[in-house]
Amino acid sequence: MDDKIPKPDPGLETGETGTDVSTQALTQALRGGFVILYIVILILAGYFLASNSARVKPGASTVVLRFGRPLQTSKGEVLTEGKMVWAWPRPIDEKVDITGGTRSVFSTVGWYGAATGANAQFNPDRDRYVLTRDWNILHVQMELRYEVEDPIRYNFGFFKDDDSENSRGVETVLELALNNAIVLTASVFEANEILDTIPVDVVDGEKTVSMVFKKAVAHHLGRLVAEYDLGIGVESVEFISAPVLPRGKVAIEDAKLRQKRAASSDALNEAIEKARTLKNQARVGADNIIKKAESESGQLAEKVKNEFAEFNSLWDNFKDDPEGLQLELEKRLRDTVRGIMSDPSVEITKLPAGVAGGRPKVKLVVRRLPPRGPEAMEFEGDPDGGSQKAPGPN
Amino acid sequence: MKAKSTVVLVIGSLLLAVFLSLMFTYQVRSNEIVLVDSWSGGRQIKYGSATTVTDGNEGNGTSREVESDAGIQFRLPWPLEKVYKLDGRTHVLETGFDEELGAGGETLLVSAYAGWHVNNANLFRTKFGDQRTAPLMMRKAKATLRDHVESARDEVLGGTKLFMTPEEMEFRKENQASLTYMEAEKKIKAIVETKAKGLGLGIKFLGIKRVGLPETQAQGIIEGMVQFKGTKINALNQETQQQSEAIQNTAATEALAIIEKAESNATRMRNEARSKVSEIYAEADSSAEKARLAITLKQIKALEVLRAKQIQLIISDNHPLFNVFDEAMQKPVPKK
Numbered sequence: 120m121d122d123k124i125p126k127p128d129p130g131l132e133t134g135e136t137g138t139d140v141s142t143q144a145l146t147q148a149l150r151g152g153f154v155i156l157y158i159v160i161l162i163l164a165g166y167f168l169a170s171n172s173a174r175v176k177p178g179a180s181t182v183v184l185r186f187g188r189p190l191q192t193s194k195g196e197v198l199t200e201g202k203m204v205w206a207w208p209r210p211i212d213e214k215v216d217i218t219g220g221t222r223s224v225f226s227t228v229g230w231y232g233a234a235t236g237a238n239a240q241f242n243p244d245r246d247r248y249v250l251t252r253d254w255n256i257l258h259v260q261m262e263l264r265y266e267v268e269d270p271i272r273y274n275f276g277f278f279k280d281d282d283s284e285n286s287r288g289v290e291t292v293l294e295l296a297l298n299n300a301i302v303l304t305a306s307v308f309e310a311n312e313i314l315d316t317i318p319v320d321v322v323d324g325e326k327t328v329s330m331v332f333k334k335a336v337a338h339h340l341g342r343l344v345a346e347y348d349l350g351i352g353v354e355s356v357e358f359i360s361a362p363v364l365p366r367g368k369v370a371i372e373d374a375k376l377r378q379k380r381a382a383s384s385d386a387l388n389e390a391i392e393k394a395r396t397l398k399n400q401a402r403v404g405a406d407n408i409i410k411k412a413e414s415e416s417g418q419l420a421e422k423v424k425n426e427f428a429e430f431n432s433l434w435d436n437f438k439d440d441p442e443g444l445q446l447e448l449e450k451r452l453r454d455t456v457r458g459i460m461s462d463p464s465v466e467i468t469k470l471p472a473g474v475a476g477g478r479p480k481v482k483l484v485v486r487r488l489p490p491r492g493p494e495a496m497e498f499e500g501d502p503d504g505g506s507q508k509a510p511g512p513n
Numbered sequence: 514m515k516a517k518s519t520v521v522l523v524i525g526s527l528l529l530a531v532f533l534s535l536m537f538t539y540q541v542r543s544n545e546i547v548l549v550d551s552w553s554g555g556r557q558i559k560y561g562s563a564t565t566v567t568d569g570n571e572g573n574g575t576s577r578e579v580e581s582d583a584g585i586q587f588r589l590p591w592p593l594e595k596v597y598k599l600d601g602r603t604h605v606l607e608t609g610f611d612e613e614l615g616a617g618g619e620t621l622l623v624s625a626y627a628g629w630h631v632n633n634a635n636l637f638r639t640k641f642g643d644q645r646t647a648p649l650m651m652r653k654a655k656a657t658l659r660d661h662v663e664s665a666r667d668e669v670l671g672g673t674k675l676f677m678t679p680e681e682m683e684f685r686k687e688n689q690a691s692l693t694y695m696e697a698e699k700k701i702k703a704i705v706e707t708k709a710k711g712l713g714l715g716i717k718f719l720g721i722k723r724v725g726l727p728e729t730q731a732q733g734i735i736e737g738m739v740q741f742k743g744t745k746i747n748a749l750n751q752e753t754q755q756q757s758e759a760i761q762n763t764a765a766t767e768a769l770a771i772i773e774k775a776e777s778n779a780t781r782m783r784n785e786a787r788s789k790v791s792e793i794y795a796e797a798d799s800s801a802e803k804a805r806l807a808i809t810l811k812q813i814k815a816l817e818v819l820r821a822k823q824i825q826l827i828i829s830d831n832h833p834l835f836n837v838f839d840e841a842m843q844k845p846v847p848k849k
Binding site for chain 2 (some may be wrong): 157160184185186187188189210228241243244247248249250254255256271275276277278279291292295296298299302303306343346347348364365367368369372373375376379380382383386387389390391393394395397398400401402404405406408409411412413415416417419420423427429430433434438441444448451452455456458459460462464465466467468469470471
């Protein structure tokens with residue numbers, strides 16, 4: 120192209136010179152224009168190639184479908200917030216924002232509906248409920264928290280159409296499974312077993328396991344989730360509110376029954392406390408009786424021991440020496456008598472015997488002695504009987 | 514001129530590649546089933562995800578597992594090969610909350626749900642080929658399947674005794690496997706699976722969503738619950754009184770027993786003490802010497818009582834005590 124561009128003839132200074140210059144200028148302008156066009160084309164091509172690449176938006180998770188096949192298939196491979204997505208332009212690659220992480224669904228079959236007025240009554244048309252094994256009606260509402268473990272199965276395996284009732288895909292299935300678990304598990308439990316969290320034997324494969332209602336629902340739900348192949352893992356199944364009886368008459372009667380149970384419990388506790396007090400008193404009395412008996416027995420033993428201390432001492436010393444013993448006794452008797460006689464507070468009056476050795480006639484006025492108290496122990500074998508009477512008047 | 518030719522070549526090549534790819538390739542997405550009909554009458558089926566499929570044209574074929582064919586696939590250009598796409602995902606349908614008459618004449622309200630999918634694309638396309646698009650096919654299939662689920666539900670629950678006597682309930686409690694609803698679900702699923710197979714459909718799962726009672730029966734149960742609570746209140750009153758009395762009576766009896774036992778023990782202890790004392794006295798009385806020693810000591814003790822007291826003794830000289838005093842005063846002190 121450059122070869123055909125006329126070069127200015129240095130000999131021609133006028134005339135055709137103007138045409139040549141304009142042609143040259145046009146040619147140079149075209150050349151510059153093509154360069155710009157190439158650059159624009161390159162830029163556009165680059166933009167086109169990179170048009171499907173972007174950073175994942177905050178809170179979003181993304182997978183890339185290459186010709187419709189997911190490039191990321193596991194939970195760990197999914198592109199999450201902040202990561203750069205490199206993708207060819209459509210229709211080679213397609214970026215799809217998916218749902219993942221930890222999510223919740225709520226049961227819809229067991230709870231009562233909103234009612235106007237303060238004194239709401241059970242209404243079978245409006246309220247939803249579950250039937251228990253003993254054919255009682257209960258309201259139960261639960262929440263299932265789960266984590267998406269297979270994002271491809273979870274996001275692409277179930278019908279999800281915004282114009283249909285199934286627009287929530289797996290969440291609809293999970294909600295149905297939760298409802299199913301509640302309804303079927305309630306049919307195994309009696310109402311009081313659910314309300315009072317009493318465990319019931321539930322078949323778990325080959326064995327029987329004792330479970331409370333909530334755990335049994337979770338167990339049943341876990342089986343359904345595995346069977347339905349939903350691509351999730353159950354994290355927890357919890358009551359949103361504790362199970363309740365139908366509103367109105369049943370709830371009122373139940374409140375009365377609970378009050379009565381509390382009062383009954385109080386009355387029984389009171390009776391038990393009284394019984395305990397009575398028995399404690401009896402034990403204290405019994406202890407006193409035993410202690411008194413022990414004390415008396417001990418005193419008796421001590422008294423006899425003291426009494427026999429001198430006896431034993433003398434016997435040990437003189438058992439082989441009767442004469443010595445006799446002398447020792449006489450000495451002690453004499454010492455005692457002397458002591459009595461030398462005692463200034465004791466006055467002894469000796470009277471001659473009466474006629475023919477009879478008692479002397481003396482007139483004495485003796486006041487009556489107080490009655491003698493019973494002694495703990497009579498000295499058995501004592502010829503004097505342990506009680507010496509005051510000598511009577513002769 | 515050379516650069517211009519290069520650009521034209523590149524752009525032309527790209528356009529040709531796009532055109533050829535449109536003619537000779539197609540995509541199978543992970544949620545699709547693609548049927549490729551050949552001009553010769555043959556048909557290829559590509560499944561976007563691994564699943565269980567059934568072969569055969571009347572639903573009597575065998576089931577088998579297939580791998581995922583998702584991605585780009587090659588084909589001959591139209592009209593040599595035609596491509597049809599179906600929905601390969603699992604769909605869910607729910608029945609109405611309808612009255613069911615049980616085998617015992619009782620009535621329940623039951624709604625069920627089912628998860629279904631196309632598992633025989635050939636048969637499915639044959640059965641629902643009158644619908645122009647895949648969504649319309651799925652919609653019609655769903656409606657047909659719902660009718661089958663509802664009729665199976667009626668059939669199964671109509672042959673099941675839904676209300677039970679207390680004795681039967683006890684039996685049910687001991688045999689969890691005989692749980693009525695779970696059995697009903699299995700039976701309904703078996704019936705629906707057979708019918709769905711004839712439509713080129715598979716049932717992934719089926720369950721009971723909700724169970725209720727007609728209004729009159731529900732109100733009857735409510736009345737029964739109220740009555741039951743009232744009966745329990747009365748029974749609780751009586752039971753509390755009886756238990757309270759029983760506790761106190763038992764306590765009184767036990768208290769009495771404790772005292773009696775203590776008294777018995779006290780008596781035994783005293784008797785043992787007396788018995789020991791008796792033995793000591795008997796030992797003291799076992800010989801004449803011991804007896805004399807004991808009596809003499811007793812006499813000395815008795816005399817010592819007289820000491821340190823303001824007392825006056827009047828003794829006649831023929832009284833034994835006179836001799837005691839007299840002899841004691843006269844005898845010399847023995848020397849040991």
